[in-house]
Amino acid sequence: MADAFFAALPDAYEVTRLDLMQEGLGPLVGEYFWERERLIQSGELSHDRFRYARQLARADLVVFAAPFWDLGFPALLKIYIEQVSVDGITFGCDARGLHGLCRAEHCVFLTTRGGCYKAQPELEQGSRYLDALHTFFGFGDYTCVAADGLDSEGVDASAVLEKACRQAQELAMSL
Numbered sequence: 612m613a614d615a616f617f618a619a620l621p622d623a624y625e626v627t628r629l630d631l632m633q634e635g636l637g638p639l640v641g642e643y644f645w646e647r648e649r650l651i652q653s654g655e656l657s658h659d660r661f662r663y664a665r666q667l668a669r670a671d672l673v674v675f676a677a678p679f680w681d682l683g684f685p686a687l688l689k690i691y692i693e694q695v696s697v698d699g700i701t702f703g704c705d706a707r708g709l710h711g712l713c714r715a716e717h718c719v720f721l722t723t724r725g726g727c728y729k730a731q732p733e734l735e736q737g738s739r740y741l742d743a744l745h746t747f748f749g750f751g752d753y754t755c756v757a758a759d760g761l762d763s764e765g766v767d768a769s770a771v772l773e774k775a776c777r778q779a780q781e782l783a784m785s786l
């Protein structure tokens with residue numbers, strides 16, 4: 612789906628692909644957590660560890676591509692979100708409350724699901740989380756394209772995936 616999306620994206624976009632499986636990201640624990648707190652408190656936002664947050668904040672378009680795991684998305688994506696949720700870079704806080712600092716006008720989520728959650732949407736926590744995150748970070752709008760029911764009996768998975776790829780392409784062409 613991501614391949615279909617990016618193949619159809621207008622040339623005006625300069626695409627940077629971040630393969631989270633290659634980045635060696637770790638969770639915010641122990642000294643790694645405290646270093647972050649100290650750096651944010653002292654305003655050292657140019658520190659190298661905040662490079663992912665700076666990259667996200669200046670993107671014009673943000674695309675997440677991840678499968679549906681355990682009613683949400685894989686933990687690796689949550690670890691990335693921990694990395695990029697930096698006060699002063701991707702969001703800010705003042706007397707009025709929280710506000711997003713990211714410039715992207717669009718946030719897109721491409722996902723593949725084993726089941727189908729239309730009848731029980733409250734069980735679907737991946738797209739709903741990223742939708743909330745788009746508000747938190749200040750992205751202009753949010754669209755999810757999902758291939759549902761890929762592991763379900765009686766579902767023609769190839770046809771579902773093909774349709775989702777077409778939707779992803781159409782979305783890319785509209786941006």
Ligand SMILES: Cc1cc2nc3c(=O)[nH]c(=O)nc-3n(C[C@H](O)[C@H](O)[C@H](O)COP(=O)(O)O)c2cc1C
Nearest residue numbers: 678679680681682683722723724725726727761762
């Ligand atoms: C660790 C793991 C957890 C999964 N959890 C769910 C789940 O909670 N609900 C569901 O419908 N499918 C679940 N699945 C099935 C995947 O969503 C499905 O196989 C996937 O979308 C296929 O996409 P892919 O080929 O891009 O990995 C899970 C699969 C794995 C490997």
